[in-house]
Amino acid sequence: MLIFTAIKVKMAQSQELAELIRLHRKVAGLSRIQLAELAGVGKTVIYDIEKGKETIQLDTLQKILKVLNIKIVLTSPLLEDLQNSKNEKG
Amino acid sequence: MLIFTAIKVKMAQSQELAELIRLHRKVAGLSRIQLAELAGVGKTVIYDIEKGKETIQLDTLQKILKVLNIKIVLTSPLLEDLQNSKNEKG
DNA sequence: TAATTATTACTGCCATAACAGCAATATTAG
DNA sequence: CTAATATTGCTGTTATGGCAGTAATAATTA
Numbered sequence: 001m002l003i004f005t006a007i008k009v010k011m012a013q014s015q016e017l018a019e020l021i022r023l024h025r026k027v028a029g030l031s032r033i034q035l036a037e038l039a040g041v042g043k044t045v046i047y048d049i050e051k052g053k054e055t056i057q058l059d060t061l062q063k064i065l066k067v068l069n070i071k072i073v074l075t076s077p078l079l080e081d082l083q084n085s086k087n088e089k090g
Numbered sequence: 091m092l093i094f095t096a097i098k099v100k101m102a103q104s105q106e107l108a109e110l111i112r113l114h115r116k117v118a119g120l121s122r123i124q125l126a127e128l129a130g131v132g133k134t135v136i137y138d139i140e141k142g143k144e145t146i147q148l149d150t151l152q153k154i155l156k157v158l159n160i161k162i163v164l165t166s167p168l169l170e171d172l173q174n175s176k177n178e179k180g
Numbered sequence: 181t182a183a184t185t186a187t188t189a190c191t192g193c194c195a196t197a198a199c200a201g202c203a204a205t206a207t208t209a210g
Numbered sequence: 211c212t213a214a215t216a217t218t219g220c221t222g223t224t225a226t227g228g229c230a231g232t233a234a235t236a237a238t239t240a
Contacts, residue, residue, distance in 0.1 A: 023168070024166065031217055032218070033217075041199090042197095042200075043199085044200080045198060047218075048197080050218095054148055054149045054152075055148065055150075055197070056148050057146065057148070057226095057227080058146050058147070058151060060145075065164070068166070070166040070169075071164065071165045072162060072163075072164060073163040073164075074107075074160055074163075075161045076114065077159060078114060078117060078159075121186075122187075123186090123188095131228080131229090132228055132229045133188090133229090134227090135228060137190090138227080138228080140188095145227070147197080147228085
């Protein structure tokens with residue numbers, strides 16, 4: 001488990017999707033095939049993503065992220081404003 | 091600008107991508123064509139997304155989100171642990 | 181109201197994402 | 211070490227996402 005220590009720093013900063021997936025998969029103790037089966041996608045997609053492909057489809061990515069317990073959060077100034085004005089009421 | 095008030099609640103909860111994009115586009119005062127041109131994608135994609143298509147490609151989505159100033163953040167228990175142990179050092 | 185312009189909805193075509201299958205490369209057991 | 215197993219890397223094929231062009235609809239103006 002120590003092997004990952006090196007990756008950690010890089011990971012947390014870069015947010016590179018490829019390494020994010022790879023790290024989570026490794027920590028979960030899954031092979032690409034296992035992850036693919038759990039996510040209900042082909043094994044090639046896992047390979048592609050970890051190779052850095054950015055043109056994968058959103059729903060495919062979501063299936064994979066779900067298995068790895070990774071959440072996608074969308075934020076924006078507008079959304080934060082809405083969130084605030086909701087608490088304050090208007 | 092009040093017209094959006096109704097959407098707000100639904101929006102903030104559902105995080106539905108379609109409405110998220112649509113709202114941001116409207117607030118920015120952009121037509122689909124304008125948004126498409128700014129993002130460097132075809133107009134059809136905007137139409138598809140706002141229609142609820144989930145099989146768009148990640149890079150295409152990112153181009154659009156960038157124009158609308160929406161950020162994608164990925165979170166997970168593992169990532170939070172790494173973040174914490176980084177501050178405490180080990 | 182009709183005419184004009186802008187925006188949105190739809191369709192066929194082409195490039196390619198996702199797939200299955202196979203080759204190459206670790207990893208483990210004897 | 212070799213054999214057996216697991217994992218990863220790669221390729222050809224196929225279904226489809228993204229595109230340009232067009233039709234339909236909505237908004238604007240006279």
